Amino acid sequence: MKEDHGYDYSIVRGFAFSALFWLIVGLTIGLWIAFEMFNPALNITPWLSFGRLRVVHTNGLGVGFGMSGIFATAYYMLQRLTRTPLPFPKLAKAHLYVFNLAIAAAAVSLMAGMNTTREYAELEWPLDIGVVVMWVMFAINVFAILVRRREKQMYISLWYLVAMTVTVAVLYIVNNLEIPVTLTKSYSLYAGGNDANVEWWYGHNIVGFIFTVPVLAMFYYFLPKATGLPIYSHRLSIVSFWSLIFAYLWTGAHHLMLTPLPEWIQTVAIAFSIFLIAPSWGSVLNGYYTLQGNWDQMRSNYLTKFFIIGITFYGLQTLQGPLQGLRTLNAFFHYTDWVVGHVHMGTMGWVAMVISASFYYMIPKISDRNLYSIRLANIHFWLILVGQLAWTITMWIGGIQQGAMWKATNPDGSLMYSFLDGLTSLYPYYRLRFAAGVVYFIGILIFAWNLVQTVRQPAEAEASTTKP
């Protein structure tokens, strides 16, 4: 059943393979800095020193991989869910080029030390303007296609995409207001505690509206597509959506617990963080109940397990997050590797698994080819699952150990351990973490290889009809 509604799939393919490219680049840098953590010998040049590379890793994966995965699936979902071809395909094409150029320029500028230091907003002001332009290019197609749509009702996934489109714009612009000194140097408009408050409002929500909201859009679209099962409860998804986007914005200050930020802002953030468990688990349970009576798909359908294990990590993530935001637990865990483990469960588990499965569903479909190898997809699944679990659990244990060593006192009240004692006790964990990262990386290479081979196969017009 070869369909042709005039949908533009070249843009989907362009962003999907950009995502794979930046994923491999970002993970390579991740392995590099993971090695530097236990052996500083890899700080070969200033460009490769940990302080500069860490931001290339976070931007490369968060924006390079995450965002292009989101754009790829968004351009696909937007056309399918509105039953309308892309209104401005040339604009989308330009968006693809601007995006990749911006990421490349971002990586080079960060390695050169042009770093505003505000987490996940490290780019200097000319690149910030580039990012805003790129976002507007995307938003024009989003709203134009919604205006022209042939499907009256907007499906859940479209709500999430619209919410992302407006919220990321607000976050990015407000947080990046800076006064330029030269082309490559600027200072934040805000100072001290205010700057911290704005930055973590941004930092927390940019993660929410890039690593949660659009990934939920994928989940709500591709899970029913891949399983053939409708979403369990439309009402639950409505409640989850509005409460999620309402509560998210209050919680940034849980990143600033016990800092000089006014205490009431911290306390409000704790309260809303706990509240956020409800909408997060609304989506998790909606996913689980969708499979009701069809749990055998976890075995028989290779895509189902990516989605269900992915949303499970989202569920764990959204329990762990509010808990470590509590003042007492935060006093223990903050600034340790526990938090690093927490972030990576979300990114390596939830985000990467859902994007992987969405690509496995989408790429064969838009290429009129079958997936090159389901067997390889299964190997990919197990490698990234094991790699991620080993990675995050190692960091949690390391974090507990470091937190305990920082806190330990002798009977006479003096500190039991020097700072260096705490650090060096982590090196075995850092080695294990590196090994786990290698396992994960191999899984991702198999993923990329599988998709490249899929599109390189000769086109089979009958592919879809002969599929079991």
Place this chain on the structure above:
Amino acid sequence: MGIYSKPFVFAITATLVILIGTVATVFVPMFMPSTQPASGFVKPYTAIEQEGRDLYMREGCNNCHTQTVRPLRTEVLRYGEYSKAEEFAWDRPFLWGSRRTGPDLNRVGGKYPDSWHYRHMNKPQDMFAQSNMPPYDWMAANKLDTSISFKKTKVLGYGYTEEEVKQQIADYRSRVTAAGYDSKDTRDQVTPADLRGELTEMDAMVAYLQKLGRDVKSMEAKQ
């Protein structure tokens, strides 16, 4: 279910919904005195200290070092008095950090002599064999660029005249290049011969590290 078939109404509603928390916890506090207290004891950075701060940012030191001591028993014991809001009045951006791979630096100023920092920055492993901090020996081989130092302090609103900035730079240069400078031997060891009479990036970095927490310490000393 009208809203789900009206994209613009939907988008505006979503924007309003996300703005409620934003206004309450970010925009309103922005104008409250509690987020921006000022203290006469906390002085802006000198032009050299600011250059050091910019290098701290360029090298992404904030990825491994925090600059906020929490009001916790062992933290105060380890680093010193906990951080107060007014200390950061001049900090644009804030550099509180989010991960302590290395120790907190908010109270590091005055803790060690300059020579300690020169030696440590040059190769941390010479002092702590097990340290995983990258070596920054090359910063001593880079002449400090002060061509936009005045412009920087102007943008930051420090209130220095151009002459004052030039004087600050000249003063710091004569301080670290003087024959009687208490850390002269170590500085000479890490600085290439042709730059010993100049200001290097490492000089500015040391100046910045020595400023951290000093104002608060001087306030405490007066009480």
